[in-house]
Amino acid sequence: MLILGLESSCDETAAALVRGDRTIVAHRLAGQEAAHRPYGGVVPEIAARAHVEILAPLIEQALAEAQVSLDAVDAIATTAGPGLIGGVMVGLVTGKALAHAAAKPLIAVNHLEGHALSPRLADPGLAFPYLLLLVSGGHCQLLLVEGVGRYRRLATTIDDAAGEAFDKTAKILGLGFPGGPAVERAATRGNPAAVPLPRPLKGSAEPHFSFAGLKSAVVRAHAAGRWSPEDIAASFQAAVVDCLIDRTARALETIDGATALVVAGGVAANAAVRGALEALAAKHGLRFVAPPGWLCTDNAAMIAWAGAERFAAGLTDPLDTRARARWPLDPTAEKARGAGV
Ligand code: ATP
Ligand code: MG
Ligand code: FE
Numbered sequence: 001m002l003i004l005g006l007e008s009s010c011d012e013t014a015a016a017l018v019r020g021d022r023t024i025v026a027h028r029l030a031g032q033e034a035a036h037r038p039y040g041g042v043v044p045e046i047a048a049r050a051h052v053e054i055l056a057p058l059i060e061q062a063l064a065e066a067q068v069s070l071d072a073v074d075a076i077a078t079t080a081g082p083g084l085i086g087g088v089m090v091g092l093v094t095g096k097a098l099a100h101a102a103a104k105p106l107i108a109v110n111h112l113e114g115h116a117l118s119p120r121l122a123d124p125g126l127a128f129p130y131l132l133l134l135v136s137g138g139h140c141q142l143l144l145v146e147g148v149g150r151y152r153r154l155a156t157t158i159d160d161a162a163g164e165a166f167d168k169t170a171k172i173l174g175l176g177f178p179g180g181p182a183v184e185r186a187a188t189r190g191n192p193a194a195v196p197l198p199r200p201l202k203g204s205a206e207p208h209f210s211f212a213g214l215k216s217a218v219v220r221a222h223a224a225g226r227w228s229p230e231d232i233a234a235s236f237q238a239a240v241v242d243c244l245i246d247r248t249a250r251a252l253e254t255i256d257g258a259t260a261l262v263v264a265g266g267v268a269a270n271a272a273v274r275g276a277l278e279a280l281a282a283k284h285g286l287r288f289v290a291p292p293g294w295l296c297t298d299n300a301a302m303i304a305w306a307g308a309e310r311f312a313a314g315l316t317d318p319l320d321t322r323a324r325a326r327w328p329l330d331p332t333a334e335k336a337r338g339a340g341v
Helices: 033-039 044-066 085-102 111-122 162-172 179-187 212-224 229-254 271-283 301-312 331-337
Strands: 002-007 012-019 024-031 075-081 106-110 130-135 140-147 150-155 260-264 287-289
Touching: 002 044, 002 085, 002 301, 012 044, 012 301, 024 044, 033 044, 044 085, 075 085, 075 111, 075 301, 085 106, 106 111, 106 301, 111 130, 111 140, 111 260, 111 301, 130 229, 140 229, 150 229, 150 331, 162 179, 162 212, 162 229, 179 229, 179 271, 212 229, 229 271, 260 271, 271 287
Parallel strands: 002 075, 075 106, 130 260, 260 287
Antiparallel strands: 002 012, 012 024, 130 140, 140 150
8 A cells, every 4th residue: 555645734845655564765855944044933824835846846856756646545544624725725825636537546634643653653563552742743632542543532722832932942042943952952051950940730620731931931931131042941941841741641641551651743853852852661560762854854654654554444535625724633622622722
């Protein structure tokens, strides 16, 4: 089985070819950092235009690298949401056009399912169910991954996502864009115990997350002028890691039968986050699985792989499938959220 995967939901344009046996035959990725850097964040209209220009050449390059034509592909998997709607539409329309022209099935992949299943692309031994900490630019959730398309959300953030907090901290400290890697680099030169910062929701019964208060504390610490950006970055990262570990440990107490503790999404590329989670998993006698860094941030291999998993389960989608800006993995949890979390 050979799946073509497309990704364009944020500011990475990507195309990849992945086999059912987990071979990544080809993967191409074009970031747009330079285009967005002057604005200090992703500008949706600029992102959508860039996807339009870059996606088709990337698909051609991926097919050339794999030395196959579209005929050799079994299905076309493309992100259909959630994300910046203009970008999502570019990938979805491209996927639909290719599927129609080559008479191949279309698989409309939830970008979060791409992140959620990426650890199974990296590790063939990872079996369901597993506890997943999904930490990315737009999401911070704990999910029990029970199977393909079967996600039970145990917790979410009541305000900002962890990646968003990294990005905002980088902006406050003038460390540049994209923020996560910049904060991680600065943190290596700082003292994580230098700045007293809060650990929002630490110790609370429900394993939810909160990062808005931490961001405000970073603003105040920076304004105080007492600490270097490196010390603030290191202290901020330590606070985030503390919160992620405390909340994940709480979730572990509420479930049983998980085969592994797994992390995915852009923030999972952070070495401090990975190290602390690995130690937590060891403490609980659980396997720890984290994809390599490049599979944590947005890419098309994870979309092709989610497509492969869905295709194997007989799940394909009609050509009139809509692009969705919002698309929860666990709609029941989203409904139950109501006024609270
Ligand atoms: P979502 O997947 O929720 O739709 P997204 O696709 O924009 O959001 P990802 O590409 O999965 O998010 O992750 C990007 C986020 O990960 C950014 O917020 C970025 O700052 C963060 N990130 C990337 N590398 C690191 C790192 N080394 N340390 C901390 N954060 C990081
Ligand atoms: Mg990005
Ligand atoms: Fe993502």
